[in-house]
Amino acid sequence: xxxxxxxxxxxxxxxxxxxxxxxxxxxxxxxxxxxxxxxxxxxxxxxxxxxxxxxxxxxxxxxxxxxxxxxxxxxxxxxxxxxxxxxxxxxxxxxxxxxxxxxxxxxxxxxxxxxxxxxxxxxxxxxxxxxxxxxxxxxxxxxxxxxxxxxxxxxxxxxxxxxxxxxxxxxxxxxxxxxxxxxxxxxxxxxxxxxxxxxxxxxxxxxxxxxxxxxxxxxxxxxxxxxxxxxxxxxxxxxxxxxxxxxxxxxxxxxxxxxxxxxxxxxxxxxxxxxxxxxxxxxxxxxxxxxxx
Numbered sequence: 412x413x414x415x416x417x418x419x420x421x422x423x424x425x426x427x428x429x430x431x432x433x434x435x436x437x438x439x440x441x442x443x444x445x446x447x448x449x450x451x452x453x454x455x456x457x458x459x460x461x462x463x464x465x466x467x468x469x470x471x472x473x474x475x476x477x478x479x480x481x482x483x484x485x486x487x488x489x490x491x492x493x494x495x496x497x498x499x500x501x502x503x504x505x506x507x508x509x510x511x512x513x514x515x516x517x518x519x520x521x522x523x524x525x526x527x528x529x530x531x532x533x534x535x536x537x538x539x540x541x542x543x544x545x546x547x548x549x550x551x552x553x554x555x556x557x558x559x560x561x562x563x564x565x566x567x568x569x570x571x572x573x574x575x576x577x578x579x580x581x582x583x584x585x586x587x588x589x590x591x592x593x594x595x596x597x598x599x600x601x602x603x604x605x606x607x608x609x610x611x612x613x614x615x616x617x618x619x620x621x622x623x624x625x626x627x628x629x630x631x632x633x634x635x636x637x638x639x640x641x642x643x644x645x646x647x648x649x650x651x652x653x654x655x656x657x658x659x660x661x662x663x664x665x666x667x668x669x670x671x672x673x674x675x676x677x678x679x680x681x682x683x684x685x686x687x688x689x690x691x692x693x694x695x696x697x698x699x700x701x702x703x704x
Contacts, residue, residue, distance in 0.1 A: 413487040416566050421479050421491050424564065429499045430472035433465065433482045433489040437570055438563060440468030441486055455647075459640075469494045469561040490567040496558035496639060497538050501584060502595065503562045504547065505554040506532040512552025518594065522585045525562075528569025528576050533562050536587045542638070542678030544597040555595050558639045597678055622660035626652065626669070633673050641677045642687060648673070649691025657697050 421431045435441050447466040448456050458467035464478065465471050465485055472494035473479060483489070495503050504519065506512040508531055523535040538557065547553035556562050563569075565576040587595070619625055629648045636644035649670055655661045667688060674684030692698075 413483045417491045418480065418483050420564065420566055421483070422476055424493055425474040425476060425479055428474060429501070430474055430494045431479060431564065432469060432472040432492055432494065432561075433486040434492050434563065435486065436488050436490070438490060441465040441489065443467065469559075472498075472561070490570075491564045492561045492567075493564045495556040495560045495562060497540070498558075498639070500538050502536045502538050502543060502587065503556040503560075504532075504534040504536070505556055505562060506534065507552045507554070510552035512550070515550065518588075518591050520585055520588060520591075521580070521582055523582050524578070524580050525565050526577050526579050527563070528567070528572050528574040530572075530574075533576075535584045536591075537584050539587050539592045539595075542597055543595045545680050545683070548594050548596075550594070557595075559642060597675075597680065619655065619658055619660050622655060625655065626661065630669070630673050633677055636677065638678075641679060642683055645670070645674045645677065645679060645684065645687040646691050649688045650695050653692045653695035653697040656692075657695060663692075663697065 424431050433441065443466040444463055447461060447463055458470035461467055461470065463471070464481055469492070471482070472492075473482075493499065495501055505527075506514060507529070509529070512531065514532055514534070519534055525533040525535070527533055543555050543557040545555055547555055563576055565578050567576050568574070569576065629651045633641065633644050633648045652661065652666045652670055656663050656666050670688045670691075671684055674687060675681070679687070
């Protein structure tokens, strides 16, 4: 049976302008319906514009009360979650003591706070704008949930501990102070708009009339991608560049180098950049042996 307390909490968050959605029982997003491909399998399918009720994880988040009620009816045993990032004007520091995370009182001012069902903390701050990393630099056990993220919301019950998530302190979100913002910024990431040094394609390539123009177009697609879509766009661009490698227009090493530069310039983490490139090459069946990891 749907939990009326979860529905009440969801509607209250939505009334604040915070988009919410439902997860499955295991804290994972609900599986897409058969008609909706995964974004990594079909980058042309726009999850933000998809009209399905529960597909594409946090992209399904909404402030529409009718859709929220319908979501809970579709996933009656699921957990409530809220979308983070610019869309909800919030960054959540997810502090996990099991991995060494702790509240850093000199760095983190008191703000809206939830106690997680696993014994950690979710600190909610106003989004400072710009690109943020996935981890708090220099501090283990603290994830930064911003664009492209979500957190479980109270009063959901943790599936492992069976303990509830709960709000504590009764405070509102506050602005992040400059030192905390700095710790949340990507480490060693080139500034937005930094030029990417593209290699010269080695040949005209089989079936490619202008490899240099095609490569430039791929890189421009990533540079223009909005926040929240850059990881998926990088994957799609990597597939396109992998096809250039397969056609003999570019070496695999040069392709990896330019894609890595472009991914970091777009604010992606080292791990996400490398994973997107590897996934793109794999789906185009282009070997990556010999490329520096």
